[in-house]
Amino acid sequence: MGAAAILFISSPLVAQKKVERKIPLGMEGALRIVNMVGSVVVHGWNKDTVMVRGTLGPGDTFFMGGGYTGAKMFVESANDRDPKPTRLEVWVPARARVWVKTASASIDVSDVTGGLDLYTVSGAIDVTGNPHELNAEAIDGDIHINGSPPWVRAKSASGTIVFQGASSDAAFSTVSGAVKVDGGVFERTKIETVTGNINFSGQLDRSGAFDFDTHSGSIDIAIPEKTPASFSVATIAGAITNTLSKTSPIPGRFGRGAELTTDVSGGGAKVSVRAFKGQVTIRRTK
Amino acid sequence: MTHEVIRHLLDDYVTGELTEDARGPVADHIAACEICRAEVESLKEILARAAELPKSIDPPADAWLNIRAAIERDKSAIATEHTQLERFWRRPYVLAAAVVLVAVLSSGGTALYMNSRDHDANSARATATNQGTESTPASLAAFTIEENTYLRNVAVLQDVLDQQEASLAPETVARLKASLHTIDEAIFEARNALARDPANKMLIEMLSGTYRQKVDLLRRTTEMTRGS
Amino acid sequence: MKTSAVASDTIGPLPSTIGEEKAAALDSIRRAQSGDVDAFELLYSEHSGRIYALCLRLKAGDTSDATELMQDVFVRAWRRLSTFRGECAFASWLHRLAVNTMLENARTDNRRNARVLPMDDTSRLAGAARSSGVELKMDIENAIATLPKGARLAFVLHDVEGYQHQEIAEQLGVSVGTVKAQLHRARRLLRERLER
Numbered sequence: 001m002g003a004a005a006i007l008f009i010s011s012p013l014v015a016q017k018k019v020e021r022k023i024p025l026g027m028e029g030a031l032r033i034v035n036m037v038g039s040v041v042v043h044g045w046n047k048d049t050v051m052v053r054g055t056l057g058p059g060d061t062f063f064m065g066g067g068y069t070g071a072k073m074f075v076e077s078a079n080d081r082d083p084k085p086t087r088l089e090v091w092v093p094a095r096a097r098v099w100v101k102t103a104s105a106s107i108d109v110s111d112v113t114g115g116l117d118l119y120t121v122s123g124a125i126d127v128t129g130n131p132h133e134l135n136a137e138a139i140d141g142d143i144h145i146n147g148s149p150p151w152v153r154a155k156s157a158s159g160t161i162v163f164q165g166a167s168s169d170a171a172f173s174t175v176s177g178a179v180k181v182d183g184g185v186f187e188r189t190k191i192e193t194v195t196g197n198i199n200f201s202g203q204l205d206r207s208g209a210f211d212f213d214t215h216s217g218s219i220d221i222a223i224p225e226k227t228p229a230s231f232s233v234a235t236i237a238g239a240i241t242n243t244l245s246k247t248s249p250i251p252g253r254f255g256r257g258a259e260l261t262t263d264v265s266g267g268g269a270k271v272s273v274r275a276f277k278g279q280v281t282i283r284r285t286k
Numbered sequence: 287m288t289h290e291v292i293r294h295l296l297d298d299y300v301t302g303e304l305t306e307d308a309r310g311p312v313a314d315h316i317a318a319c320e321i322c323r324a325e326v327e328s329l330k331e332i333l334a335r336a337a338e339l340p341k342s343i344d345p346p347a348d349a350w351l352n353i354r355a356a357i358e359r360d361k362s363a364i365a366t367e368h369t370q371l372e373r374f375w376r377r378p379y380v381l382a383a384a385v386v387l388v389a390v391l392s393s394g395g396t397a398l399y400m401n402s403r404d405h406d407a408n409s410a411r412a413t414a415t416n417q418g419t420e421s422t423p424a425s426l427a428a429f430t431i432e433e434n435t436y437l438r439n440v441a442v443l444q445d446v447l448d449q450q451e452a453s454l455a456p457e458t459v460a461r462l463k464a465s466l467h468t469i470d471e472a473i474f475e476a477r478n479a480l481a482r483d484p485a486n487k488m489l490i491e492m493l494s495g496t497y498r499q500k501v502d503l504l505r506r507t508t509e510m511t512r513g514s
Numbered sequence: 515m516k517t518s519a520v521a522s523d524t525i526g527p528l529p530s531t532i533g534e535e536k537a538a539a540l541d542s543i544r545r546a547q548s549g550d551v552d553a554f555e556l557l558y559s560e561h562s563g564r565i566y567a568l569c570l571r572l573k574a575g576d577t578s579d580a581t582e583l584m585q586d587v588f589v590r591a592w593r594r595l596s597t598f599r600g601e602c603a604f605a606s607w608l609h610r611l612a613v614n615t616m617l618e619n620a621r622t623d624n625r626r627n628a629r630v631l632p633m634d635d636t637s638r639l640a641g642a643a644r645s646s647g648v649e650l651k652m653d654i655e656n657a658i659a660t661l662p663k664g665a666r667l668a669f670v671l672h673d674v675e676g677y678q679h680q681e682i683a684e685q686l687g688v689s690v691g692t693v694k695a696q697l698h699r700a701r702r703l704l705r706e707r708l709e710r
Contacts, residue, residue: 065689157465215472336673342563
């Protein structure tokens with residue numbers, strides 16, 4: 001069994017075709033990448049060239065074309081019903097606007113400072129660096145962002161969203177996936193889930209606005225000491241735990257739920273928390 | 287430039303896309319070369335005839351009827367929405383909840399709904415007809431239109447998704463259905479709570495937000511699976 | 515796309531000023547966007563001839579395919595009407611939608627291949643050409659229908675409909691070089707076939 005396994009690995013039945021291409025693309029050009037299955041890895045660099053190296057799935061064809069302001073590459077599958085993985089690794093001018101679409105292929109982007117539009121159904125999205133604008137959407141893929149895009153939107157239905165960094169305009173949305181934010185300074189943040197748990201640990205700009213909405217996920221908000229903030233928390237059927245101030249939650253009508261309005265360190269950042277049910281906790285970062 | 291090279295430039299020459307530098311030599315060559323001259327003439331003729339083709343041709347008379355029928359099917363999704371939804375998701379309790387909501391609102395919840403905080407442009411409310419925001423009991427009709435717009439968006443999108451389901455992996459379809467089911471359960475719970483506490487502005491806002499999430503998820507999925 | 519006014523074969527009442535015409539068009543669009551099917555029918559009457567002509571040529575003269583495609587386009591237009599924001603002319607928006615719809619349908623529908631009209635079967639296009647009233651044009655319509663798919667798309671979009679190379683490349687998802695090559699091929703083939 002062992003010998004047979006080694007034999008299989010060392011002599012693939014179908015040779016995989018390699019691809020290597022380069023085309024010029026302006027430093028702020030637009031690039032579109034479509035690869036349904038496999039992986040797409042993108043690196044930003046400081047040349048006005050797009051370079052791609054890849055390994056195509058058997059029977060797949062690779063297309064690339066375009067001009068100095070905009071280019072496109074895509075992979076066409078030999079059999080749409082059973083697409084084989086193609087791995088693409090792409091270098092793009094760092095300030096480019098990159099648009100990627102996959103079905104299950106993972107998307108990995110680093111060092112791009114331009115704009116990113118990343119769409120996948122079930123692939124994982126991983127972004128490192130500080131794109132100027134980042135829009136990441138998945139259906140059941142996880143999204144992981146490690147950086148500080150000033151403007152970011154991330155949506156997944158059943159995937160999780162993890163954000164480590166800072167942002168001045170951030171919105172994260174899931175249905176059942178958890179949202180975990182662990183980072184720096186935020187100005188405007190909107191996080192909503194239906195049943196996913198929300199964990200937020202970060203610094204709030206004192207003139208900022210923060211919205212947390214869930215139906216039944218738990219919400220845990222942790223802010224550093226001496227953060228001026230004004231909290232407005234309400235839940236229809238859940239519970240509120242407040243260790244930031246001495247204010248106690250007021251029980252809701254019908255004996256369920258609770259409401260809490262409290263200022264911390266004199267008040268400042270507006271934080272609104274709405275939960276239908278589930279546990280809401282507001283506390284200091286440990 | 288040789289004749290062989292110039293032959294490949296004739297198209298661009300005729301359509302005026304040659305650079306300044308090239309035009310001269312090409313024109314000179316054409317004047318002296320019978321083959322190229324003939325080719326240029328026939329190219330010009332083809333382009334002239336192409337440009338003269340009728341830009342408009344009457345379609346068959348019954349085409350509009352078919353289009354109208356399809357549109358009416360979309361619209362009647364409001365009245366018979368349970369057929370559309372059940373066909374795919376089998377959730378009869380959604381219709382029941384809608385009935386509850388309409389009953390609740392006829393008792394005065396409308397005013398609160400209409401005055402409540404606006405959500406972003408993706409809100410189903412924003413896509414509804416532009417009704418005034420002044421609230422009177424008569425605006426129950428206005429709210430019903432918005433609710434119906436939401437249901438229509440959902441029905442149309444689910445129809446589209448229906449057709450595209452084949453292009454998604456089975457696990458993804460299962461997880462997507464699970465997500466939509468999760469949202470529907472949340473909607474159902476919120477509506478029941480609203481029935482018991484119709485004056486609850488926050489509940490209405492939460493409900494509106496959850497509707498929006500559903501429409502957004504359906505829209506995103508249909509766009510993503512549409513094809514590159 | 516060509517922006518010059520194109521004389522349509524259907525003549526309706528002409529508004530006295532361009533401003534009025536634009537306002538009337540926008541009004542129909544807005545009403546259709548709020549669900550008025552009759553307003554949408556007005557839009558259909560105004561634009562269907564143009565769209566049908568495009569569909570017919572994209573579908574190599576096959577009237578039933580072209581009709582189906584056109585119907586598809588208008589139903590999609592109805593569903594997506596709210597996404598039209600007036601950033602371009604409605605006709606252009608519709609036109610683009612038609613090309614996109616054709617490409618998407620072609621991708622998902624592998625049963626139907628692009629049908630090549632046999633050289634001696636002029637019946638399908640005869641009706642279309644007759645509405646223009648000039649027998650001579652029947653030749654080139656048929657000839658276009660016999661072109662291989664890529665060449666036909668490039669020719670119809672560029673030389674008949676007036677799109678630019680870059681626009682066509684974007685819509686078809688190919689390079690500008692490919693578009694030019696297909697155009698070149700289309701014109702050569704047409705020349706051969708028309709000179710027979």
